Amino acid sequence: xxxxxxxxxxTTVTPQPxxxxxxxxxxxxxxxxxxxxxxxxxxxxxxxxxxxxxxxxGLSFYKWTLTSGRPEQFIGFENFQxxxxxxxxxLSFSKTLIWVFGTVSIEVILGMLLGLLFWGSAKLPGRRLxxxxxxxPMMITPVAASIFFRLMYDPTFGVISYIIAQLTGQAAPNxxxxxxxxxxxxxxxxxxxxxxxxxLITLAALGSVPKAELxxxxxxxxxxxxxxxxxxxxxxxxxxxxxxxxxxxxxxxTMDLIFSLTRGGPGNTTELIAITLYRKSFxxxxxxxxxxxxxxxxxxxxxxxSIYLFVLNRKQAEEA
Amino acid sequence: MRKFVPLLVVLALLVSxxxxxxxxxxxxxxxxxxxxxxxLGIGGWIPSSLAVDLATSQFAPYALENYGYTVxxxxxxxxxxxxxxxxxxxxxxxxxxxxxxxxxxxxLGALAEPGWxxxxxxxxxxxxxxxxxxxxxxxxxxxxxxxxxGSDTIWGLxxxxxxxxxxxxxxxxxxxxxxAAFSAExxxxxxxxxxxxxxxxxxxxxxxxxxxxxxxxxxxxxxxxYSKEYxxxxxxxxxxxxxxxxxxxxxxxxxxxxxxxxxxxxxxxEVNRRWLNYxxxxxxxxxxxxxxxxxxxxxxxxxxxxxxxxxGMIPPGTEDKYMVVVPPGYRMEDGSVRRIYSIGGQxxxxxxFNDEAHMRVALxxxxxxxxxxxxxxxxxxxxxxxxxxxxxxxxxEDINVWNRAYKDMLTEQTARDFWHEPTYSEMLAIQQxxxxxxxxxxxxxxxxxxxxxxxxxxxxxYDAGRTTTDAPAECENINLE
Numbered sequence: 035x036x037x038x039x040x041x042x043x044x045t046t047v048t049p050q051p052x053x054x055x056x057x058x059x060x061x062x063x064x065x066x067x068x069x070x071x072x073x074x075x076x077x078x079x080x081x082x083x084x085x086x087x088x089x090x091x092g093l094s095f096y097k098w099t100l101t102s103g104r105p106e107q108f109i110g111f112e113n114f115q116x117x118x119x120x121x122x123x124x125l126s127f128s129k130t131l132i133w134v135f136g137t138v139s140i141e142v143i144l145g146m147l148l149g150l151l152f153w154g155s156a157k158l159p160g161r162r163l164x165x166x167x168x169x170x171p172m173m174i175t176p177v178a179a180s181i182f183f184r185l186m187y188d189p190t191f192g193v194i195s196y197i198i199a200q201l202t203g204q205a206a207p208n209x210x211x212x213x214x215x216x217x218x219x220x221x222x223x224x225x226x227x228x229x230x231x232x233x234l235i236t237l238a239a240l241g242s243v244p245k246a247e248l249x250x251x252x253x254x255x256x257x258x259x260x261x262x263x264x265x266x267x268x269x270x271x272x273x274x275x276x277x278x279x280x281x282x283x284x285x286x287x288t289m290d291l292i293f294s295l296t297r298g299g300p301g302n303t304t305e306l307i308a309i310t311l312y313r314k315s316f317x318x319x320x321x322x323x324x325x326x327x328x329x330x331x332x333x334x335x336x337x338x339x340s341i342y343l344f345v346l347n348r349k350q351a352e353e354a
Numbered sequence: 355m356r357k358f359v360p361l362l363v364v365l366a367l368l369v370s371x372x373x374x375x376x377x378x379x380x381x382x383x384x385x386x387x388x389x390x391x392x393x394l395g396i397g398g399w400i401p402s403s404l405a406v407d408l409a410t411s412q413f414a415p416y417a418l419e420n421y422g423y424t425v426x427x428x429x430x431x432x433x434x435x436x437x438x439x440x441x442x443x444x445x446x447x448x449x450x451x452x453x454x455x456x457x458x459x460x461x462l463g464a465l466a467e468p469g470w471x472x473x474x475x476x477x478x479x480x481x482x483x484x485x486x487x488x489x490x491x492x493x494x495x496x497x498x499x500x501x502x503x504g505s506d507t508i509w510g511l512x513x514x515x516x517x518x519x520x521x522x523x524x525x526x527x528x529x530x531x532x533x534a535a536f537s538a539e540x541x542x543x544x545x546x547x548x549x550x551x552x553x554x555x556x557x558x559x560x561x562x563x564x565x566x567x568x569x570x571x572x573x574x575x576x577x578x579x580y581s582k583e584y585x586x587x588x589x590x591x592x593x594x595x596x597x598x599x600x601x602x603x604x605x606x607x608x609x610x611x612x613x614x615x616x617x618x619x620x621x622x623x624e625v626n627r628r629w630l631n632y633x634x635x636x637x638x639x640x641x642x643x644x645x646x647x648x649x650x651x652x653x654x655x656x657x658x659x660x661x662x663x664x665x666g667m668i669p670p671g672t673e674d675k676y677m678v679v680v681p682p683g684y685r686m687e688d689g690s691v692r693r694i695y696s697i698g699g700q701x702x703x704x705x706x707f708n709d710e711a712h713m714r715v716a717l718x719x720x721x722x723x724x725x726x727x728x729x730x731x732x733x734x735x736x737x738x739x740x741x742x743x744x745x746x747x748x749x750x751e752d753i754n755v756w757n758r759a760y761k762d763m764l765t766e767q768t769a770r771d772f773w774h775e776p777t778y779s780e781m782l783a784i785q786q787x788x789x790x791x792x793x794x795x796x797x798x799x800x801x802x803x804x805x806x807x808x809x810x811x812x813x814x815x816y817d818a819g820r821t822t823t824d825a826p827a828e829c830e831n832i833n834l835e
Binding site: 069086099101102104122190205206207208210211212294296298300302314316317318320338 | 436468572583584618637776783784833
């Protein structure tokens with residue numbers, strides 16, 4: 035069939051039969067259907083993500099405090115400049131990095147160890163119940179978990195403080211009220227909550243290892259370490275890395291857990307960057323400044339994720 | 355039956371006005387209507403919930419009887435630190451979601467400046483003299499009514515008054531063995547009566563607190579608030595500053611730098627931090643409920659706490675075990691004791707976006723609220739009224755264990771509020787950060803901390819156009835470290 039190039043030629047083209055035209059129309063409709071199905075999701079995304087993000091971006095160039103009763107004032111990059119030269123922001127940021135490194139490392143190590151144990155105990159009676167119980171912490175909302183631990187850490191009637199007092203023979207410590215122990219005490223709650231997630235990821239990674247390779251490793255009588263090093267890790271690496279990535283992003287955003295436990299205290303001991311952001315937004319109502327900080331955090335998170343994915347993709351490409 | 359329906363409707367129409375007149379609300383424009391009112395107040399805060407309880411149990415029948423309308427109250431609540439956020443985000447949209455709000459006194463400027471609340475001065479001038487009320491002391495108006503500071507423009511009406519008082523474990527205090535041991539150790543007698551506490555200064559109280567601090571017995575001398583939440587740390591550091599002669603700003607000029615960062619305020623910070631030695635471990639995170647916990651569980655001999663928390667600090671049936679007294683102060687050169695503590699309490703503010711019906715009910719409610727019998731009912735329920743009529747009524751001091759100390763402390767000489775500026779929240783967040791950092795030992799130079807706070811606050815006020823004084827050039831080099 036020829037394409038119509040000129041009016042003269044057009045007269046020579048044989049008209050398509052009705053069934054062919056119908057077929058084309060259905061094709062077009064088939065292509066339109068996925069687009070139509072995407073529309074609600076896209077609309078939702080635009081209304082709830084794109085517009086607020088753009089709004090936040092715009093606000094970051096303004097000086098605006100909700101309670102001042104004064105109109106917004108365009109100040110260019112002044113908010114960003116203030117943030118970069120603000121010591122307290124750097125302090126919170128450095129604590130956040132320590133927090134992310136601490137929580138993710140411990141959760142990954144513990145999660146992988148426990149995951150391997152569960153994987154190796156497939157025939158153990160009560161395994162399913164144990165798994166269900168183990169996953170319960172990550173299903174609890176962080177605020178509920180923090181209230182729960184706040185009570186357990188309480189020096190007057192908390193069970194954890196009581197046990198420590200019995201073991202040490204000293205007065206019950208206030209673990210979240212003491213500068214020396216607060217950060218570790220809060221970190222322990224996060225580990226308690228999110229280690230099950232890494233167990234789940236480890237089990238998924240182990241499930242992705244081809245049975246044939248595992249059987250071969252058994253036949254070759256590989257040690258546990260070698261089995262992990264040469265069989266499990268190469269196959270399950272992508273899933274594990276995805277788990278680590280998700281935990282890193284989530285850990286970077288931690289706010290509700292700590293806010294309910296210590297409100298960033300005592301002093302600034304547990305004040306992570308998300309709490310600084312909350313304070314500036316909803317305690318000081320300095321929305322321009324807070325938007326600038328939010329933009330910086332967003333860019334930081336994107337940068338970290340991109341670097342991580344770049345490294346992961348490069349390694350995969352090298353291996354391929 | 356259906357054929358009687360029109361007849362019944364006609365009869366009902368004929369009878370209903372008769373019933374309304376019989377209820378005394380015939381001339382009220384809302385007579386016969388049902389109005390739903392929403393009050394926004396502080397969650398877990400007895401004076402807020404008590405007011406709504408009274409509104410439901412007493413004002414609703416009162417309104418039906420006197421005005422002929424039915425009113426239903428709902429109580430929306432949020433903790434101190436979130437209440438303003440909840441109110442502001444609603445009011446910023448011009449909503450009448452909350453018809454009446456229990457505001458904190460420091461928010462008056464932030465609520466008034468954008469035009470979100472009713473100007474009560476205008477209301478009084480426009481024919482509502484019932485809101486021109488005689489208060490117990492001028493400090494009541496200064497704290498809960500006026501904005502800008504120093505003016506006499508009224509924006510709020512006191513819902514509850516509040517001051518810091520000292521709760522003391524009387525059983526420990528009056529124990530003969532304890533008293534003998536104390537006088538043997540320090541060479542003077544522990545105070546015994548309410549009157550004895552008038553003459554207790556900071557140094558003497560420190561000795562009392564040190565005496566009762568026995569970690570091996572899980573007992574400590576005192577407890578107060580150091581939490582970073584909202585204004586908790588601020589409210590319990592100011593008493594040291596004010597009593598020792600310090601100040602925080604000049605409301606007339608808007609100057610902070612050079613006033614807040616004074617040697618006397620730095621010394622006050624040192625005393626406030628030193629007193630952590632006599633408090634339970636973890637006191638750095640203490641807020642209002644934590645002090646209640648340790649005091650009611652006899653972990654501390656005394657507790658600095660709001661009078662409004664009296665019902666929590668002294669549970670029913672334990673009134674004989676505790677006493678509530680004036681807190682210690684600073685010994686002046688003439689031998690007198692100067693005590694100036696933070697003022698708490700909250701005013702009612704009226705949503706300026708209320709429609710006519712809700713505005714009318716709000717005014718009826720507030721008129722009823724300041725009736726002497728309502729104010730006394732509020733006091734009997736554990737609240738702290740601030741009208742002269744209620745506080746000067748015979749027997750007021752005996753209604754609650756804390757009433758005498760409350761009355762003694764609610765004066766211009768003993769209680770002081772701080773800024774009512776629209777920039778309040780920003781300024782507060784700065785000093786909460788600085789002072790908690792110092793109290794926790796994260797920074798150790800009190801003067802530098804004050805310099806840093808003063809610089810930031812001066813800049814905030816200047817940027818907001820609230821003062822012509824900008825932060826000085828040396829602020830460029832001052833950091834919280």
